[in-house]
Amino acid sequence: MIGEKRYWNSGYGTKALAMCIKKIKKENISKIFLEVRPDNYRAIRAYEKVGFVQKKLIKHPNNKHMPEILRMELINSK
Numbered sequence: 001m002i003g004e005k006r007y008w009n010s011g012y013g014t015k016a017l018a019m020c021i022k023k024i025k026k027e028n029i030s031k032i033f034l035e036v037r038p039d040n041y042r043a044i045r046a047y048e049k050v051g052f053v054q055k056k057l058i059k060h061p062n063n064k065h066m067p068e069i070l071r072m073e074l075i076n077s078k
Contacts, residue, residue, distance in 0.1 A: 008042070017050045021074065031075055038070040047072050 024032060036043050038057060048054075052072040059068055 013043075013046045014049050017046060021050055031073065033071055033073045035069045035071050037066065038068050044070065044072070050074070 021032075033055070034047065034052065035058070036047065038044075044054070052074045055071045055073050057068055057070055061067060
């Protein structure tokens with residue numbers, strides 16, 4: 001999480017994600033996923049830049065803080 005707005009739009013988040021994915025792929029992990037708020041467009045854009053794809057919207061009607069979660073997946077292509 002990059003909390004300081006002065007660092008937003010600098011590519012730090014995307015670069016950090018790419019570095020993590022590179023390390024994960026070296027461990028021969030075939031599939032990773034994440035969950036994000038569907039209205040967090042900045043995060044979704046960063047995840048898509050490094051290869052994640054949107055898979056499904058998960059509804060949690062009893063959770064007033066996060067009634068919906070977007071699941072994204074990255075399939076390891078060798």
